[in-house]
Amino acid sequence: MALVSLGRAALAPVLSVLVLLGLAGPAHAAQAPEPVCSVTDKRLGELSGLVSDGSRWYAINDGGTKVQIFVLGRDCAVQRIISGSTDPYDVEDLARAADGTFWLADTGDNRKQRETIALLAVTPQGKVTLHRLTYPDGPHDAEALLLDASGTPYLVTKNPLGEAGIYRPAKALASPGPTPLERVGSINIKSTDTPGGPVAGFGSVLVTGGAVSADGKVVALRTYTDAYLFPAPDRDVAAALQREPVRVPLPDEQQGEAIAFDPDGTLLSASEGFGPIRAVRGAAALVADSAEEEGGQSAGSGGEAAGGASGQGGVDTVPGLLLAVVVAGGVVFAWTKLRKRSG
Template identity: 35%
Template sequence: MTRRARRGCALAAGLVVAASAGLPTAVAADPVEFTISAAAITESSGLARDTNSRVYWTANDSGGVASVYALARDGSLKATVQYRAKPVDVEAVAMSDSRLYVGDIGDNGATRDFVTVYAFDFPVPRDQTVSYQAYDFSYPDGPHDAETLLVDGRGRIYIVTKEAAGGIYAAPAQPSRQRVNRLQRVGDAPSYVTDGVFMPDQQAIALRTYLSVEMLAANGYAPIARAPLPLQPQGESLTVSLDGTSLLAGSEGAGSKVYRVEIPTEGDNAPTGGASPPSSTSPGASPSPSPSGRTGGEVTDEDPNAGRSRAGTWSALGLAAVVALVAGIVVAVARKR
């Protein structure tokens, strides 16, 4: 996401916070699970729990140094793991069994010929440079922007697009590292999904937007339950807690807070989708000239003010359309400058 687009998002989020400042609060706000305090992590986009190493993995948004970060349970930085690739726009991380996946799937301008998912087997949370495997994917209906990478218990990859009419796209069960793999649209998604995760029992998928979380059936993608999320500056991460009892919802930004939220159950209800301003084209997200390297080089070496309450979020949902409109105008003006 470009700097101008981020400014538009920040303004949109600010408008919601300002407008909801005088709203009644709930009896209890969602507690802050931890704060990401590491100076190196300023755009946390995606969270993945690693039950083997008992850490959470995250990555910074957009390009830059190809790295993933291991976070201890208190949010402190435990390790930085680098890989020798040149990602265009990293937006997501996912974990399945003993494999970590990094989704270079952002495409604000919808111009990329293909997107790439990097995979790391048995990631160890220590400072190191590791080898990787790369899988390239193209959409059957043209480029899409996406921020959500899902991997089921069998290791099958899914990408959820971030659009008004979002879609769920499945990769081949056995993707090739020698060619670009064609994705298949298998279901509809809420508007502007920014992250998601398969639930541990593999029976449901949790998808988040900037304002809410929606549970879908893993088989057929029918909606099961919805609930609002705490207001965050730019909420773009969601995972299951290490103890498996809750969801964790995070945001971009320096010193960002990660909230523990209840898993929505059948009967819970909230509006589908979320307000999101249209993103401007990322300078780096241009069509790639050739597929990614298939294999990387070998290794060379409770807060009382915990955000806004859910009651505030419910009321803020009524402002979503206005916020999206204003943010769209902001970004449009920024594009002309």
């Protein structure tokens, strides 16, 4: 969902300083994203979630009112719509289980006021099963859904001022629930210089989508500007998010929230606002190459994840933002003094 509550003009000086202070580590040698086709159907103006079965793509819009999964050909044309009768609040992401069931993350909460969130399990025929969920530590806004090989869902929160939390159900999902969630880790993402997103620099630290490869061995999170690919050799999502990721820039997306894998390991990305679905060929293989270079060692040390998306040589989001505010404030103060002296 858009950063509607932030004033771009007011944040610009601070964010510019933040970008300079907190760059993530260098990106790996991935191919540049290549446009495959463009989404032009007016019904998909807020494309927020994407999955692939190898022959078709499935997409959802950001928002509520009704359950709709758009079935796309490889030319981005809408072939049909899978509809359900449930009225969601704010759907943000999409995943697909091995049995073909679609999982919609009704987890958006910009104002952090929802007592419950929900996962919607949708069959290819449109039958919807509602699973309400509760956080153990108060409301969060979450836009990333990860479904592991066993079908366990994970949610990753979107936090502009600190670490993103990683949550999963504490017990078997009930319908309608609610089922309590448990926090199993966290991840810090540092800002990058990749262009794009609704607010320059700042959008590079916000988690806006997630995906898991078909074999379950690569876990992806994305921000408005970059994708982070984590190795999961044991198909354990929580453990994967403790390891050092491969960063793949996804530049120049207006509001990039959708990310998916084709079965062959191609990484797919898309943005709200009508535009191309883009492909990074061989992206999943970059994780194996990186693991071999680094000896396959984990960046985590047990307990809560402090995911490697923090990069090397940067500044963590909260300290970096505070430092940016201080520096920007100092610049404004000095400029005011100079103007008074010259007046």
